[in-house]
Amino acid sequence: xxxxxxxxxxxxxxxxxxxxxxxxxxxxxxxxxxxxxxxxxxxxxxxxxxxxxxxxxxxxxxxxxxxxxxxxxxxxxxxxxxxxxxxxxxxxxxxxxxxxxxxxxxxxxxxxxxxxxxxxxxxxxxxxxxxxxxxxxxxxxxxxxxxxxxxxxxxxxxxxxxxxxxxxxxxxxxxxxxxxxxxxxxxxxxxxxxxxxxxxxxxxxxxxxxxxxxxxxxxxxxxxxxxxxxxxxxxxxxxxxxxxxxxxxxxxxxxxxxxxxxxxxxx
Numbered sequence: 473x474x475x476x477x478x479x480x481x482x483x484x485x486x487x488x489x490x491x492x493x494x495x496x497x498x499x500x501x502x503x504x505x506x507x508x509x510x511x512x513x514x515x516x517x518x519x520x521x522x523x524x525x526x527x528x529x530x531x532x533x534x535x536x537x538x539x540x541x542x543x544x545x546x547x548x549x550x551x552x553x554x555x556x557x558x559x560x561x562x563x564x565x566x567x568x569x570x571x572x573x574x575x576x577x578x579x580x581x582x583x584x585x586x587x588x589x590x591x592x593x594x595x596x597x598x599x600x601x602x603x604x605x606x607x608x609x610x611x612x613x614x615x616x617x618x619x620x621x622x623x624x625x626x627x628x629x630x631x632x633x634x635x636x637x638x639x640x641x642x643x644x645x646x647x648x649x650x651x652x653x654x655x656x657x658x659x660x661x662x663x664x665x666x667x668x669x670x671x672x673x674x675x676x677x678x679x680x681x682x683x684x685x686x687x688x689x690x691x692x693x694x695x696x697x698x699x700x701x702x703x704x705x706x707x708x709x710x711x712x713x714x715x716x717x718x719x720x721x722x723x724x725x726x727x728x729x730x731x732x733x734x735x736x737x738x739x
Contacts, residue, residue, distance in 0.1 A: 473693045476523045478572045479707050480689035483666070489658045490685040494574035496523070500548045506573040507544030517576035520547040524566040525712040527607065527674075527690070528558035534568065537576070544573060559607075562714070569711060577687060582675035583642055584608055585656070587663045596624040596663070598656065600638050604675030630660045648682050655684045666704060667697035 475483070481491045493513070495506035507518045522534030529535050534556045536547035548571050555565040582604030590597040600620045603611045611618055620641045624630045635656045639649035655676075663671045672690040679685060698705040 473695055473698060473704070473708055474525045474712070475691045475693075475704075475707055476525070476570075476572075476709065476712075477521065477689055478523055478570075480691045481686065483662065483691065484658075484686055484689055487658045487662045489655060489662075490683060491689070492575045492577050492685060492687065494572050496570055497548060497573055498552075498570045500545050500552065503548035503552075503571055503573055504541045504545035507538060508541040510573065510575045511541060513575075515575040518544055519572075519574045519576060520544055520551060521572045521574060522551050522554070522556055522568040523570045523572055524556055524561070524568055525709075526556070526558050526560040526566055528560055529556065532556045532558040532561075534558070548573075566712070577677055577685060578680040579677050579687070580680045580682075581678040582687075583678065584611070584674045585659070585676045586670065586672040586674070587659055587668075588670045590623065593623055594626075596626065596630075596660075598622045598624065598630075598634075598638060598660070600642055602642055604677070608674070624660075630657065632657070644678070645682075648678060648684065651682065651684045662691075666691075666701055667694050668692065669694045 478494065478496045481494065484491050493510060495509070497503040497506055503520060510518050517537055517539050520536045520538055522529050524534070533554070534551060536551065538544035538547050551568055551571050554568050556568055557565040584601040584604045586599045586608070588597055588599070598621070601608065601611055601618050603615070603618050620638060622634050622638050624634065632653055635653045636649055638656070639652045644652055659671050659673070662668065668691055670692040673686045673688065674690070675687050677685050677687045693701070693704055
């Protein structure tokens with residue numbers, strides 16, 4: 473099961489992980505009102521971000537910056553109702569039904585960070601790169617030397633020295649690493665406690681003040697473990713799922729089982 477960015481960030485915030493202030497809007501008037509709140513709080517600009525289960529939204533026109541509430545309303549009017557096409561959407565694209573209005577950030581550096589299960593190694597893997605904001609597949613193909621991986625033994629857990637090792641590999645200074653360690657620790661705890669199959673922060677931003685924040689967030693979950701996390705299961709968005717995913721949810725099956733079940737039933 474996948475979460476929207478706004479859902480992922482709410483979960484990150486609950487776990488003490490820094491994210492920019494933001495609000496979900498489903499109408500252009502809501503977008504303008506929430507943008508006005510952020511500007512009144514001292515924000516210099518806001519991002520209006522399409523909420524769909526797909527990456528590459530910026531390239532497809534699904535993310536726009538605004539310097540005033542009226543600009544935010546205009547951006548929302550252009551994004552809401554559009555059919556977004558990115559390399560990660562199906563050929564027919566994704567209909568945008570809601571947008572996230574988020575405070576702009578002071579970006580000094582953009583990094584990539586993800587936590588997932590490396591089944592071949594039978595360990596957890598923390599993957600990081602200095603090439604934040606890019607598709608990690610492109611980085612792996614063109615500049616694989618820029619991808620750093622730390623494996624975590626399930627029986628031992630994540631150690632702080634492993635996070636520091638990753639931070640130094642990313643070129644972070646000691647002061648920033650002191651903030652990077654609890655950030656990664658929080659992500660890893662979320663990954664384990666909520667039975668996530670992947671937690672991806674792209675980009676992970678280092679601000680001008682040296683703070684570490686999640687500018688974007690993508691969290692996927694093991695469907696087979698959702699019974700242990702009913703709060704996560706309640707976040708499912710059927711509008712973003714294809715027919716197979718909806719069928720799987722209704723039958724309480726994993727995706728891989730659908731084809732087998734269909735053949736077994738003669739469908």
